[in-house]
Amino acid sequence: MRAVDAIMECLKAEGVDVVFGYPGGANLPTYDAFYDAGIHHVLVRHEAGAGHAAEGYAKATGKVGVAFGTSGPGATNLVTPIMDAMMDSVPVVFFTGQVRTELLGTDGFQEADTIGITMPAVKHSFLITDPRDIPRTIHEAFHIAGTGRPGPVVVDLPMDLTKADIAYEPVTDVNLPGYQPRTTGNAKQIRQAARAIAAARRPVFYTGGGVVSANASEALRELVRETGAPITSTLMGLGAFPAPDPQWIGMLGMHGTRAANYAVDEADLLIAVGCRFDDRVTGKLSEFAPRAKYIHIDVDPAEISKNIPAHIPIVGDAKQILPKLAHEYRELDADQSRMDAWWQRIHTWQERHPLTYEPGENGEIKPQQVIQAIYEVTGGEAIISSDVGQHQMWAAQYYHYPEPRRWINSGGLGTMGFGLPAAIGAQMGVPDRLNVVVTGDGSIQMNIQELATIRQENIPVKVVILNNGYLGMVRQWQELFWQERYSQVDMHTFGGEEAFPDFVKLADAYGIRGIRLTESSSLEDDLRAAFEAEGPAFIDVRVTRDEKVYPMIAPGEAARNMVG
Numbered sequence: 001m002r003a004v005d006a007i008m009e010c011l012k013a014e015g016v017d018v019v020f021g022y023p024g025g026a027n028l029p030t031y032d033a034f035y036d037a038g039i040h041h042v043l044v045r046h047e048a049g050a051g052h053a054a055e056g057y058a059k060a061t062g063k064v065g066v067a068f069g070t071s072g073p074g075a076t077n078l079v080t081p082i083m084d085a086m087m088d089s090v091p092v093v094f095f096t097g098q099v100r101t102e103l104l105g106t107d108g109f110q111e112a113d114t115i116g117i118t119m120p121a122v123k124h125s126f127l128i129t130d131p132r133d134i135p136r137t138i139h140e141a142f143h144i145a146g147t148g149r150p151g152p153v154v155v156d157l158p159m160d161l162t163k164a165d166i167a168y169e170p171v172t173d174v175n176l177p178g179y180q181p182r183t184t185g186n187a188k189q190i191r192q193a194a195r196a197i198a199a200a201r202r203p204v205f206y207t208g209g210g211v212v213s214a215n216a217s218e219a220l221r222e223l224v225r226e227t228g229a230p231i232t233s234t235l236m237g238l239g240a241f242p243a244p245d246p247q248w249i250g251m252l253g254m255h256g257t258r259a260a261n262y263a264v265d266e267a268d269l270l271i272a273v274g275c276r277f278d279d280r281v282t283g284k285l286s287e288f289a290p291r292a293k294y295i296h297i298d299v300d301p302a303e304i305s306k307n308i309p310a311h312i313p314i315v316g317d318a319k320q321i322l323p324k325l326a327h328e329y330r331e332l333d334a335d336q337s338r339m340d341a342w343w344q345r346i347h348t349w350q351e352r353h354p355l356t357y358e359p360g361e362n363g364e365i366k367p368q369q370v371i372q373a374i375y376e377v378t379g380g381e382a383i384i385s386s387d388v389g390q391h392q393m394w395a396a397q398y399y400h401y402p403e404p405r406r407w408i409n410s411g412g413l414g415t416m417g418f419g420l421p422a423a424i425g426a427q428m429g430v431p432d433r434l435n436v437v438v439t440g441d442g443s444i445q446m447n448i449q450e451l452a453t454i455r456q457e458n459i460p461v462k463v464v465i466l467n468n469g470y471l472g473m474v475r476q477w478q479e480l481f482w483q484e485r486y487s488q489v490d491m492h493t494f495g496g497e498e499a500f501p502d503f504v505k506l507a508d509a510y511g512i513r514g515i516r517l518t519e520s521s522s523l524e525d526d527l528r529a530a531f532e533a534e535g536p537a538f539i540d541v542r543v544t545r546d547e548k549v550y551p552m553i554a555p556g557e558a559a560r561n562m563v564g
Contacts, residue, residue, distance in 0.1 A: 001165065001166065001168050002029070002033065002162075002163065002164070002165060002166075003029075003131040003134050003161060003162050003163070003164050003165070003166050004029045004030045004032065004033035004162045004163070005033050005037075005168075006134055006135050006166060006168040007030060007033060007095075007134060007138060007157075007162070008033050008034070008037035008039060009135075009168065009170070010134075010135050010138040010139060010171070011037075011039060011066065011138070012037075012038075012039070013139070013170060013171075014064070014138075014139070014142045015063070016039060016064075016066055017039070017040060018039070018040040018041075018042060018057065018066075018428045018429070019039060019040070019041050019042070019054075019066040019067070019068060020041075020042045020044055020049070020050040020051075020053040020054050020057075020065075020066070020067050020068070020421075020424075020425065021041060021042075021043070021044065021047075021050045021067055021068030021069060021095075022043065022044055022045075022046070022047050022050055022068070022069055022070070022074060023068075023070065024069070024070025024071065024072075024074050024097060024110070025070060025071070025097070025109075025110060025159075026070045026071035026072075026074075026097030026098055026099055026110060026158075026159045027068060027069070027070045027071070027074070027095075027096075027097030027157070027159070027162075028097075028159070029159060029162040029163045030068065030095070030097070030157065030162055040428075041068075042424065042428060042453065042457060043453065043456065044421065044424075044450060044453050045449035045450055045452050045453055046077060046447060046449055046450070047067075047069040047073075047074050047075075047077035047078050048077050048078070048080055048081055048417065048421070048447060049420075049421040049424075049447050049449070049450045049453065050067040050068065050069060050078070050081075050421075051067045051069075051078045051080070051081020051082065051084070051085070051092070051094065051421075052081050052084070052415070052417070052418050052421035052422045052425070052447070053065075053067070053421040053422065053424045053425035053428070053450075053453075054066055054067040054081070054092045054094075054425055055081060055084060055085055055088075055090045055092055055418075055422055055425065056385060056408055056421065056422030056423060056424065056425030056426040056429070057425035057426065057428055057429040058085075058090050058091050058092055058150075058425070058429075059090060059405060059408045059422070059425075059426065060383055060405050060408060060425065060426035060429045060430050061405075061429040061430060062215060062405065063091075063146075063429070064091045064092065064093055064142050064145050064146045065090070065091065065092040065093070065425065066092070066093050066095070067081070067092060067093075067094050067095070068094075068095045068096075069094070069095075069096050069097070070096070070097040070110070071096065071097040071098050071099055071110045071111060071112060071114070071159075072109075072110030072111060072112045073110065073112075074096065074097060074110075075096040075097070075098075075112050075114040075117070075118075075156075076112055076114075076117065078094055078096065079117060079118060079121065080413075080415060081094075081152075081415075082094055082118055082121045082122060082152045082154065083121040083413055084410055084412070084413040084415045084418065085151060085152035086121050086122060086123065086151055086152055087411070087412025087413045088209060088236060088410065088411050088412050088413070089149050089150045089151055089209060089210065089213050090150060090151070090152065091145040091146040091150035091151065091152075092145060092152045092153075093138075093141045093142055093145050093152075093153050093154075093155060094152060094153070094154045094155070095155050095157060096114050096154060096155070096156050096157065097157055097159060098111075098114065098127075098156045098157055098158040098159065099111045099158065099159060100158060100159050100160040101129070101158045101160055101161065102160075104158070114127075114154065114156045115127045115154070115156055118154050121152070122151070122152050122153060122154050123144060123145065123149075123150075123151030123152055123153055124141070124144045124153050124154075125153065125154040125155075125156070126140075126141060126153070126154070126155045126156065127156045127158075128155070128156065128157050128158060128161050128162075129158075129161075130161070131161040131162070131164035131166050132166050132167075134157075134161075134162075134166070135166075135168060135169070135170075135171050136171050136174075137155060138155065139171045139174050140174055140176060141153040141155050143174045143176070144176070144179060147181055148179075148181030148183075148299055148300070149181070149210070149213075149298075149299050149300040150213050181299060181317075182299070182301070182315050182316055183299065183316050183317040183320055184316050184317070184320055184321075185297070185314045185315065185316030185317075185320060185321040185324065186314060186315070186316075187324070189312055189313065189314045190314060190321060190324050190325050190328055191328050192312050193271070193295045193297075193312050193314060193325055193328075194325055194328035194329040194331075194332060195332065196269055196293065196295060196311075196312060197227055197229070197269065197271065197295075197325075197329055197334075198329060198332040198334035200229075200268050200269035201268060201338050201339060201341075201342060202263075202266060202267050202268040202269070202291075202339075202342045203227070203229040203230075203267065203268070203269040203270075203271060203339070203342075204229065204230050204231070204232060204249075204263050204264055204267040204269070204270055204271070204292075205220075205224055205227075205229055205230070205231035205232070205241075205271045205273065206231075206232055206233070206234075206252065206264065206270050206271065206272045206273070206275060206281075207220060207231065207232075207233045207234070207237045207240055207241065207272075207273045207274060207275060208233065208234040208236055208237040208272075208273070208274045208275025208276065209234065209236030209237050209274060209275070209411065210237075210273065210274020210275060210298060210299065210318060211233075211237055211240040211273055211274040211318050211404070212236070212237060212239065212240050212274075212404045212405060213274065214274060214299065214317055214318040214319045215319055215404075216240070216273075216274070216317075216318035216319040216322055217239075217240045217241070217403070217404045219318065219319055219322035219323050219326070220240055220241055220273065220318070220322055221241060221242070222322070222323065222326050223322050223323075223325055223326040223329070224241060224247055225247070226326050226329055226330060227329060227334075227336075228247070228336040228339060229247070229271075229339065230247055230248075230249045230263055230342075230343070230346055231247055231248055231249065232248075232249050232250060232251065232252040232256070232257075232260040232263065232264065233251060233252070234251070234252065234253060234275055234278065234281055234411070235251060235253065235280070235396055235409065235411050236275075236409075236411040236412075237274065237275065238251065238396060238401045238407045239401035239402065239403050239404045239405065239406050239407050240404045242401075242402045242403070243400035243401050243402065244380075244400055244402060249263055249346060249350070250355070250397075251396055251397065252264055252281060252559075253278075253280050253281040253282075253283075253553070254280045254281075254283070254552060254553045255393040255396070255397065255549050255550075255551065255552055255553075256551075257350075257353070257355060257397075257551070258349055258352075258353035258551055258562055259346055259349040259350045259353060261551075261553070261559035261560070261562060262349050262559070262560065263346055263349070264288075264289050264292075264559060265289060265290070265291075265558070265559045265560045266291060266345075267289055267291065267292045268291055268292055268293065269292055269293050269294075269295070270289050270292040270293070270294050270295070271295045271297075272294060272295065272296045272297065272298075272310075273297045273298075273318055273322070274297065274298060274299075274318050275298075276298070276303045276306065276307070277306070277307040277308045278412070282307070282308075282559075283553045283556070283557055283558055283559050284556055284557055284558045285307060285308070287558035287559070287560075288308065288558070288559065289308075293311045293312075294308055294309070294310045294311050294312070295310070295311070295312045295314070296308075296310035296312070296313050296314070297314045297316070297318060297321055297322075298314075298315065299315070299316060299317050299318070300315075301315045353551070355397055355398065357369075357547070357550075359520075360520050360544060363518070363519045363520050363521060364520060364544055365517070365518070365519070365520045365523060365541060365542065365543045365544070366520070366543065366544050366547060367390065367391065367394050367466045367468070367543040367544065367547055368394050368397070368398050368547075369520060369523065370394075370464065370466055370523065370527075370541050370543060371394045371395050371397075371398035371399050371438065372398050373523050373524040373527050374399060374436060374438070374464065374527060375398065375399045375400060376524055377524060377527050377528045377531055378434060378436065378531070380399070380400055380401065380402045380406075381402075381406075381433070381434065382406070382433065382434040382435065382436045383405070383406050383407075383408060383423075383426050383427075383430060383433055383434070383435045383436070384399055384401075384406060384407055384408065384436050384437075384438055385408040385409070385418075385419045385420075385422045385423035385426055385435065385436070385437050385438070386407075386408070386409040386410075386418075386419050386437075386438045386439070387409075387410075387416055387417065387418055387419035387420075387437070387438070387439040387440060387443030387444065387446075388409070388410055388414045388415060388416045388418060388419075388443055389416065389440045389442060389443055389471070389472055389473045390440065390466070390468075390472035390473045390476065390547070390548075390549050391438050391439060391440045391443075391466040391472075392409055392438070393473075393549045394438075394466070394549065395407075395409075395438045396409075397549075408422050408423070408426055409422075410422075416442065416443040416446045417443060417446025417447035418443075418447075419437045419438065419439045419443060419444075420437055420439065420444065420447050420448070420450050420451075420454075420461075420463065421447055421450045421453075423435045423436075423437045423461045423463075424450060424453060424454060424457075424459055424461065427459050427460070427461055428457075428459070434462070434531060435460075435461050435462070436461075436462045436463075436464060436531070437461060437462070437463040437464065438464055438466070439463060439464070439465050439466070440465065440466050440467070440468070440471075440472060441465055441466075441467040441468065441469060441491050441492065441503075442470075442471045442472075442491055444463070444465055444503075445501075448506070451506075451507070451510040451512055451538070452510055454510075454512065454536050455510050455511045455512055455536070458535065458536075459536060460534065460535050460536055461536050462530060462531050462536065462537045462539065463536070463537065463538045463539060464527070464539045464541060465503060465538075465539065465540050465541060466541055466543050467492075467499070467503070467540050467541060467542050467543060468543050468544065468545045468546075468547065469490065469491050469492040469499060469545055470489050470490060470491055470545060470546075471488075471489040471491060472547075473549070474489050475489040475546075476548045476549065479546075479548070480548075480552075480554070481554070481555070499542075503516070503538060503540040504516050504538075504540060506538075507538035510538075512535075512536050512537070512538050513530075513533070513535065513536070513537050513538065514537075514538045514539075514540070515530055515537060515538070515539045515540065516539075516540045516541075516542070517539060517540070517541045517542070518542045523541075527539070548564065550563070550564025551563065551564045552564050
């Protein structure tokens, strides 16, 4: 069969039910194969939309996402989602078209060195040089993307090779001697970790997106409840432990709760699981958890002691390690009353420093109120896909995620324009669950063309724009750290105080129901009506223009010095 038809057979063998992409000259043979392959292809309006949709699909389902682009600009438009997937450990296979092999290196039309360009941004990449290698390469790509620490894999397909006829035989095994992720963890180190937890008087669990990636949420909950210790998580780890649980002390980091950051600052033991001690979490690195010993559990050995030296390092898969750690801890029969004073101190912080904001006056809608209203309307059961900015932080603070894979955002790279296409992917992957995009008037315009994809596929995503007319997070930093020198952050002042664009009219142009909300007293009822109506909705919520995200750790400061 044609090599492109073999690609389709490989996708089916991997259980792929939907892909996202955009055709062009160099990948025309592949798109000809899609014609009768029986695989649902979602036509995006920009390759970045394809990549982020594949990420959203992967994050919501735990399966490997798939994105297609052509050569040259098609491939370079995928670089941002590739890097985004790398930073957040998202399993996606990116198929890029490439010029014919005889044109490689000649600066041919729409030629780009895709492998060279993406080399620092991938877990692995393949340039096909023999069409007979295509089936095995595809299965290896899926295996690498979805195992160990997940990540993006690029498969670059020269056009002439994809048109070749090959003798296709199904690949039933993938054996890569040079790629053998460690998963089980060292038994001695696990016992040491259990003893350390049992001896600690001020322990804190600090968990990240790796727990979600490993599908280790249940194992984490069992261990944390067994120990009785407090738990916090990074932005990427929200939902792995249920936010309504009394042991949950909130998100930590730059815009985390004071209780979480103060607890980490005074902890005598930090049990870090599936996290990488990112600067947005640690603040001033030398001042992070200065009184603590560190247990660090991660599937990627490169993360162990990269930023913070680990006293007890454990390399392996959290889903396998955490039950063993719980068993070892249980055998020690530790006295939980040793933490009574610790919990009293944490409860004092929670009572003195709750997340709060000043209500709006005269019907003014505060952005935090919007997130609270979304939570009340959805009962915490929606998948929330966020863009990047102030709205992202409010969505992390005020929506209390009860389960993993309900919170989809761009953490490491911080990609504006991520939310809308990611929600498309999440909705395609989990069609029976309400999907809500939380975005800002800046972020939504980065990939707003994907409203056409939503309309064409009739994807019932509800888009909520926290419209303050500013690049809000940049404005906040200019106010706090740049002497209120507001440079290029006003997004909609034109001819006085008029707001543009008119998002309701824009939605109508795409054939989507547009709604504008301006009154706080009816906000919850208005959102409920919009969410319950069939089909997609584009909801422009006019919020306070100069609200800031608090609390906050100023750049270069220690967590104990939070402001706001």
